[in-house]
Amino acid sequence: MASGMQEKQYTPSLLSFFIYNPTFGPREGEEEKKILFYHPSDVEKNEKIRNVGLCEAIVQFTRTFCPTKPAKSLHTQKNRQFFFEPEDNFWIVMVVRNPMIEKPNKDGKPPTVEYQEEEILDTVYGAVVKQCYSMYKLFNGTFGRAVEAGGVEMLIQKLEKFFYRYLQTLHLQSCDLLDVFGGISFFPLDKMTYLKIQSFVNRVEESLSLIKYTAFLYNDQLIWSGLEQDDMRILYKYLTTSLFPRHSEPELAGRDSPLRPEVAGNLLHYGRFLTGPTNLKDPEAKFRFPKIFVSAEDGYEELHLIVYKAMSAAACFMINASVELTREFCEQLDGLVGPQLTLLASDICEQFTINRRISGPEKEPQFKFIYFNHMNLAEKSTIHMRKTASVCLTSVHPDLMKILGDINCDFSRVDEDEEIIVKAMTDYWVVGKKSDQRELYVILNQKNANLIEVNEEVKRLCATFTTLRTVNTAGYHDSISVMQ
């Protein structure tokens, strides 16, 4: 066969993403008013109306059989549509094209397209849609709030501004089980160092009484948080997949590189603002910080988000949005936090290296795993390489990742402890265990092992795991009790 006759593989991709509210254009001829956001925007008006109409029909039809639980997805040969109603009558719809293979035909006939309909997992993309909304809400508050504040026009503006950029950062081909969990990776730490961090947070909050909440991360992993879990979960997602990766490039660059931001005068510490002013000494510097919305007793509260980083340690300080932040405040914060955070960062690094040396050199393990704890959202994966803004690399075959997803679907159906062990056609063993709100998924590359040996291997892994787990859970539980 000629080289130009090869099959082409296409990964799942975003076909469209839209938000509508059927109550905004209930009469015939007014359908366009329902549509609050539509991507891609250059779609012809009538087609937009038709596609929204289909979604409305699907939702309405499903109610015939299931009045209380709304439709979540529609499967068709070419694509899957995911529906989510985050607030009354507001619907978010994401349409994802199934992966496909294009087979060329002879004699200049158009190529044959084969859609792979079993590749997309509903749970994964359903979670992605929810994440989209949570991210919007983190920076803008609810849809209802925008309508209250400035009518439908204001909501349309906000949606346009946010999703235009956010949708470009969606990488649908690399979404997997971790998106379903939406967990937080915790940094394993000894008690002493943990206490040091806690006292640092207390000191800062005491000296700068404007600070309402604090979160502390090291190496993109969480150590301490004063926020509610669900707020922290989405803030963590933002920090680790968007903000930190954007700033990691200059950090990695050499000291003399033009990429490196100018370090402000004194070299007493490595602290700098990741949000707000890049250079405090700059007379033109603006002291504006992104605003975020987190849940509070009476609905939500609006906060300034200050992210301050020294080496691998990052601290997030949240201050009530009604307060105006000044140059003086930022200088004060920089002077107080900068040196301490620099010191703390090198302390943690040192401790971490010692601990690693004690636990011995890492052997090449026979297995890879994903762990998730529903109670504290702790997640750990040895399957995923480092997450970056654009891709989330995994070290196992995508089919195995999907088998993990299948097992997870199985688990989510019943609310009891279960264990599943399967052997794939490639002879890999995949084990899923759910017990006491925790889920563990292991992939074993021991092709000649039998069920009993696989079971033994997983038992050994679980034993090493308990120790690691106590450190993590202790971390989050402590932080919650401090907050209350």
Next chain:
Amino acid sequence: MDGEGQRATVAWETGTLAPVDRLRTERADSPTPGLVEGTEPGAGGKSAMFVHAQSFEDLTAEAEEEALRGAELDKSEEDCTEELKALEEQHNNDFSSDGRAKEEDVSSEAWRSHRKHVFVLSEAGKPIYTRYGTEEALSSTMGVMMALVSFVEAEKNIIRSIHADGCKVVFLTKSPLVLVGVSRTCQSDRELLRELQYIYYQIVSLLTLTQLNHIFQHKQNYDLRRLLAGSEYLTDNLLRRLDRDPGLLLSAVTCLPLASSARDVVSSSLQAAKAKSLVFSILLAGDRLVTLVRKKDQVLHHMDLHLVFNLVGSSSSFREGEGWTPICLPKFNTAGFFHAHISYLEPASELCLILVSTDREDFFNMSDCKRRFLERLSKRSAYQTLKDALKCPSYSVAQVGIPELRHFLYKSKSSGLYTSPEFPVVYESDEEQERLMGLYQDLHSCLHHPTRPLRSFYRCSETENLLAWVTSGFELYLCFSPLATKALAVSAVNKLLKWIRKEEDRLFILSPLTY
């Protein structure tokens, strides 16, 4: 599990189960995964019985006739109407209308909460069948279903399913019909589609696809219920079977346990009672196959066989005498009818003989075949053995002697036959049986995933432990009590395979015959 298989080989070769039978020498020694298809326990000695069939040449005459009729129909709309009227009359005579208790408020919670709804409609959106409630009351709902199908079709796309928490809707478009399943079970889309396929073929088996196409080509708006009136109970019954009968899940049938010597006599008696146009002779004991003799080179698809089982099992009218009914075996040929002679060997007996002929004028011929078969059979002691076997049509799992094993399904792939013990006390109630079937369906669905199939699946839950294993030769599903360990499950596989090998003469049809 490979390691376990290996061990089994060793056990086998040390001669604990030394093969003696003539067939045994050619058969593989052990049920390991490496074993060649056709040598697993239960594999038939000759070629397989139930595989996809080619079109049957003898039927072309009828197909041509059908086409001729079609040509006539083309002439005028009026002719068509008349033709339909004739058909309707014929069908109304065929099916005695059993009144179904279907009056149900279709907006009520009770109607909504049925485990599984099935709807059949025409491409014009006209209701044809609903499992619950009446078609009239659901005509607008079915109209919406059709609208959804056509809307997606207009985008050169095909609608597959809608998912909500705890409820899914699956669509199957089989022009000129559309089938919709609504389920509250955990069944996968694929399992539901398989069930809708069955329903589709059930309808085709009553009308042939050729006729179905004709009708709708000439009158898009035709109300097919006029033709199917009185036959709904067949679909109702098939749906019940789908929930309960492992055979429909496994694409296999199960046999009446019978000594092979007796079965061979029954088979040869049936073989001797042949006729020119006879294609299949099937002897049933309730839902179990006693034997099947077929015309050389003709094979019966398991789906067709299940449709025949369903026809026989759904109707008591065949008990009243010799039945003669046209039946289309859609997996064999969707274009034409066979004619089936259906009768019980004795009035109160479970034994039902089905003689499938290609000739619609063949009733007396078939009746004669039956007489000859009975004559031969009565002369032998085998008939008594057969009647005795009817007294214990199944076996209990305790006979296998594996602790904590509650139930299992074993399918020999090459013969298309499966064996399974009766349900133990824990699964005695209908709900529990359906739940267990649901679990098996789940395992089946995972193992046979179209893009990521699995070799084995072990699930440990609070109510039971399950193990499923597929090789090129067999499929095995085991259900243990939750107390069973993994080690026990692994050793149970070997024990069970040995047991089945030992019992295969009785449990399977090892030497199927042709005329």
